[in-house]
Amino acid sequence: MPINYPNGNQYNIKNKSSKSIVRTVNFAKRGMTLEEEINESNAYYAARGQAVIHKKPTPVQLVKVDYPKRSAAVIKEAYFKTPSTTDYNGVYKGYYLDFDAKETKNKTSFPLYNFHEHQINHLKACLKQGGICFAFLKFTSLNQIYLLPASKLFEYWDHQDSGRKSIKLADIKKFGYSLSYQFNPVIPYLDAVDKMIENSIH
Numbered sequence: 001m002p003i004n005y006p007n008g009n010q011y012n013i014k015n016k017s018s019k020s021i022v023r024t025v026n027f028a029k030r031g032m033t034l035e036e037e038i039n040e041s042n043a044y045y046a047a048r049g050q051a052v053i054h055k056k057p058t059p060v061q062l063v064k065v066d067y068p069k070r071s072a073a074v075i076k077e078a079y080f081k082t083p084s085t086t087d088y089n090g091v092y093k094g095y096y097l098d099f100d101a102k103e104t105k106n107k108t109s110f111p112l113y114n115f116h117e118h119q120i121n122h123l124k125a126c127l128k129q130g131g132i133c134f135a136f137l138k139f140t141s142l143n144q145i146y147l148l149p150a151s152k153l154f155e156y157w158d159h160q161d162s163g164r165k166s167i168k169l170a171d172i173k174k175f176g177y178s179l180s181y182q183f184n185p186v187i188p189y190l191d192a193v194d195k196m197i198e199n200s201i202h
Contacts, residue, residue: 032186034101034138034145038088041185051190053090053097085122092193098126099150101136109166110137112157120157123150132193132202136179137172147192148176149201 032040035055045051064077086100100123102114115135123133133150148167152175156167177192196202 034103034136035087037186038101038136038189041187041189042088042090044185045190051090051092051097053088053092055088056085086119092132092190093197095197096126096129096131097133097193098123098131099134099136101138103138103140105139105141106166107139107141107169109168110139110172111166112160113165115153115157120154124154127151127202132196134193134196134202136189137167137176139169145179145181145187146172146176147179147189147196148172149196151202152176 039055042051042053042055045053064075066074068074086098088101089096089098091097100115100119102110104110104114123135127133127150135148135150135153136145137148138145153167156164156171177195179187179189179192182188
């Protein structure tokens, strides 16, 4: 039976190779940062009542504000403050979640200078209270994302004096959870959180 295109032209199957073509589907949205990917994933989870997780707003110091009208204010000068905690927090299955998201162009290790001491201290405090704490680590050149439990991150952070200033990719693969892109949510990271809860690794 002949097959026609929508414009009426006939599809000539004889000119096509009989070999099937397998394409790898990449659900990552081009041009999106890790933060945007996580935000979309969180919106998906929230819309379905699975979790309530939000990005924490960056604190701003207002310096000059004009009031041209009583009902309106115009910010003339402001500065971003240094965030005192991590990027995200929320609730999932009765557990408090707190985590940060970092990216690197490196291909073999993740530099620890991406983290700040106040973020590590905050994660330690949350972990002490029984929270589920972790870090998203994205290798942008490899298009690979991992979820690393905070307890493992601390082991490397607390031993920087020994000379190692980064976490080897091989170690991240060993102790972390590999995350694969999909259609919805973009990053199904709650699957990894479920495993952390099951294994009691935070």
